[in-house]
Amino acid sequence: MLYASVCRTDLLFANGVVESIGEGVTGLREGDLVIPAYIADCKTMSIRGQTAYHAFSCSTWCQYLVINVNFLLKIDPKTPLPDASFLSCGFSTGYGATWKEAMVQNGSSVAVFGLGAVGLGAIKGAKSHGAIKVIGIDNNPMKAAKGRAFGMTDFINPGESDKSIAELVKDLTAGMGVDYSFECTGVPPLINEAIQSTKLGTGKIIQMGVEEPNVNINIIGLLIGRTLKGSIFGGLKAKTDLPIIYSKCKNREIQLDELLSHEIKLEEVNKVFELLKQPDCVKILIKI
Structure with missing residues (x-):
């Protein structure tokens, strides 16, 4: 090695x-x-x-x-x-998730939860496949510059607002939510935020992070047409x-x-x- x-x-x-x-x-x-x-x-x-x-x-x-x-x-x-x-x-996992798992479409919108190597890969992959709005989400303000270097268009620091992340994402998308969410942290509450951040009826959520083996999922958020898919190595x-x-x-x-x-x-x-x-x-x- x-x-x-x-x-x-x-x-x-x-x-x-x-x-x-x-x-x-x-x-x-x-x-x-x-x-x-x-x-x-x-x-x-x-x-x-x-x-x-x-x-x-x-x-x-x-x-x-x-x-x-x-x-x-x-x-x-x-x-x-x-x-x-x-x-x-890391980077390949995020990039692959946008390409092989979500199959991000030209002109779409994306939210990426967690801007480590996986999240930055997802940002680059989404941008490379034609996403026009790429929202990066991280509680570390130092990650904003990293995200922009890979193509992020908007940055959300949840600690700077009393609103939920899903509400902040919808504020940036005319109240609609994004086409795709990429959850890269595995933090249980963020998984549900990733679900709620996507569009009703068509939203796709790719789960890559894992922190606990069992988490509580808001199943109602999925019943209204959203899709949650797990991914290892971005497919x-x-x-x-x-x-x-x-x-x-x-x-x-x-x-x-x-x-x-x-x-x-x-x-x-x-x-x-x-x-x-x-x-x-x-x-x-x-x-x-």
């Missing part, structure tokens, strides 16, 4: 160089620069007639990683290594979809520089949990 970036779920994703390959591996050779993803590129699998489920087979808090080739994306050796590590999780596949996002980064259509807020060495890894509490923290890079 060369670099790992820290996710707020305490999962670490990275890039590295292929040290050796096992029997039957094709498409990679020793020395190739790769990005490991925790979702493999595969179709529906079954074992003895039963559907097989498998995920999170990627752990990068180490110098060496043994991993199935289906979890690796080969990249250009000239790629900036910090940028490559950011594509393995992306490592070898089918990640290359498209990687290509946009390589061509500078997507600039990930704004994500990097801290860089530490592997032996300083215990610092990451304190750094995550800093108001300016977006992505921490671990140099291995």
